[in-house]
Amino acid sequence: MASRLDRIAQQRRQKLDRIRRRGIEPYPYGYHRSHTTEQALALLETQEERSQEGATVSLAGRIMANRPMGKISFLDLRDGSGKIQLCLYKNRLSEESLELFQDLDIGDIIGVSGKLFRTKSGEPTLEVESLTLLAKSLQPLPEKWHGLADVDKRYRQRYLDLIANAETKETFQVRSRIIAAIRDFLNQRGFLEVETPVLQPSAGGALARPFTTHHHALDQDFYLRIAPELHLKRLLIGGFDRVYELGRIFRNEGVSTKHNPEFTMLESYEAYVDYNDVMSMVEEMVSEVCQQVLGSDKVEFGGEIINLKPPWQRLELRQAIKKYAGIDFEKYPDADSLRAEMLKLKMEVDPQKDRGRLIDELISTFVEPNLMQPTFLADYPVEMSPLAKTKPDNDRLVERFEAFAGGMEIANAFTELNDPVEQRERFVRQQKERQVKDEAEETIDQDFLLALEYGMPPAGGLGVGIDRLVMLLTGQQSIREVILFPQLKEKP
RNA sequence: GGGCCGUUAGCUCAGUUGGCAGAGCACCUGACUUUUAAUCAGGGUGUCACAGGUUCGAGACCUGUACGGCCUACCA
Numbered sequence: 001m002a003s004r005l006d007r008i009a010q011q012r013r014q015k016l017d018r019i020r021r022r023g024i025e026p027y028p029y030g031y032h033r034s035h036t037t038e039q040a041l042a043l044l045e046t047q048e049e050r051s052q053e054g055a056t057v058s059l060a061g062r063i064m065a066n067r068p069m070g071k072i073s074f075l076d077l078r079d080g081s082g083k084i085q086l087c088l089y090k091n092r093l094s095e096e097s098l099e100l101f102q103d104l105d106i107g108d109i110i111g112v113s114g115k116l117f118r119t120k121s122g123e124p125t126l127e128v129e130s131l132t133l134l135a136k137s138l139q140p141l142p143e144k145w146h147g148l149a150d151v152d153k154r155y156r157q158r159y160l161d162l163i164a165n166a167e168t169k170e171t172f173q174v175r176s177r178i179i180a181a182i183r184d185f186l187n188q189r190g191f192l193e194v195e196t197p198v199l200q201p202s203a204g205g206a207l208a209r210p211f212t213t214h215h216h217a218l219d220q221d222f223y224l225r226i227a228p229e230l231h232l233k234r235l236l237i238g239g240f241d242r243v244y245e246l247g248r249i250f251r252n253e254g255v256s257t258k259h260n261p262e263f264t265m266l267e268s269y270e271a272y273v274d275y276n277d278v279m280s281m282v283e284e285m286v287s288e289v290c291q292q293v294l295g296s297d298k299v300e301f302g303g304e305i306i307n308l309k310p311p312w313q314r315l316e317l318r319q320a321i322k323k324y325a326g327i328d329f330e331k332y333p334d335a336d337s338l339r340a341e342m343l344k345l346k347m348e349v350d351p352q353k354d355r356g357r358l359i360d361e362l363i364s365t366f367v368e369p370n371l372m373q374p375t376f377l378a379d380y381p382v383e384m385s386p387l388a389k390t391k392p393d394n395d396r397l398v399e400r401f402e403a404f405a406g407g408m409e410i411a412n413a414f415t416e417l418n419d420p421v422e423q424r425e426r427f428v429r430q431q432k433e434r435q436v437k438d439e440a441e442e443t444i445d446q447d448f449l450l451a452l453e454y455g456m457p458p459a460g461g462l463g464v465g466i467d468r469l470v471m472l473l474t475g476q477q478s479i480r481e482v483i484l485f486p487q488l489k490e491k492p
Numbered sequence: 493g494g495g496c497c498g499u500u501a502g503c504u505c506a507g508u509u510g511g512c513a514g515a516g517c518a519c520c521u522g523a524c525u526u527u528u529a530a531u532c533a534g535g536g537u538g539u540c541a542c543a544g545g546u547u548c549g550a551g552a553c554c555u556g557u558a559c560g561g562c563c564u565a566c567c568a
Contacts, residue, residue, distance in 0.1 A: 070525055139502075206568050
């Protein structure tokens, strides 16, 4: 709503008008800078080493501070690479530049050229000889010393957060490097990066409520994908032996410090390996990425030092739940008996939950919070994992593991089920159970089942929650701190 | 969904027992030729989130609403 313009914005608009009246374009099309501020600092050092005269350089960036000292003004200029001090001698500037300077504010984006020197106190400085306005700022920046602390504002106006808080900028630079390092790791191992549909006629590969949308020309409803899994497996069938996708997926569920409705997932599939091989790959990948991005394979998270160096602890799920909850789920082969046992622990148990979900609750309540150091939990009940292959000697368990660190689940992987008949049975059983409980009906991806019938090589598949991995490596306790524009409720 | 906490100037925050709306930074005016959280002198720029209620009087107390945070619940 266009309410009353505040005082500062009004003053700045007046300055903007004055600048225009003098025939200066306040939003020109470009500026040729010769150096970034970082390069300029390096150049000054080189000049000093060789005792050279300062050459003229041109820089561009945002004015971050102004310290007028009578006939001299010192400004801080910031660009993407860093910042440098500017020095303006008012009596050495042209009248035109001087007039322009009077109408500049902190926050304006300018181009400057002049010679580099060092002040008495040793500060690298550019003496401004010419001054060009590149963009007039009409809004005051957040305060320079305390920065921007209002969490709501930091997320809704992330650009201000990035300007005001160096740590925020650093977090997202690290995020970018983590993702690049993951790509490097997988590419070097011969994985092919692919892209599969976000819009899907049936949302499979995970059990989560999807977002729905509609395509007008086709007059057809679509789901936003909740996982890329079923399409990536089609590519294994098509003959790509190693594929991965790094992309956004969407789940229409709760929002919390560990959940955002859209988040970034890595999924990889490798033919002719099983979940043990994937386990080795995960610990190598995470520790190598960490080493490459942070220069260490240890990170601090929630006040604890987490050592990501392989090998990670391996624990059978059954033993882990025994250890932390005192329940051996193998002794309770159905939901009712397991629920009764959980009630003895004074857990509030949802009577709707099936055995798989009860076990999941045991994991998240008792086990997950204890897994600060990286740990693989292995061998999950088949009810929890309809896409995973059962163990050769036990058809109630599947070859699946989840990786935990910092008390969070960061990866999920299994030996992929490639028996088309069994896969169909598992889907049908799952669908029946869901219908009994009157949950949203899930359509079976018939096209995927058809694809499986052509033969999928035995394979190990992996899913990694990139946002949570970034949280772990940057020490952030909220997923909103590692997503540039997290989902928030619209302000009225 | 439930519980607790928060919302005061552009930003960061005070505001006592209910009694004239405050500070620092930013901004405006002036001084200052090596400052760097520059300094000095002067200036307060506000729908106290919103809507009701109690009261002679509400930023404060009560009720409701919105948004946010934390916890919890939900969640392959």
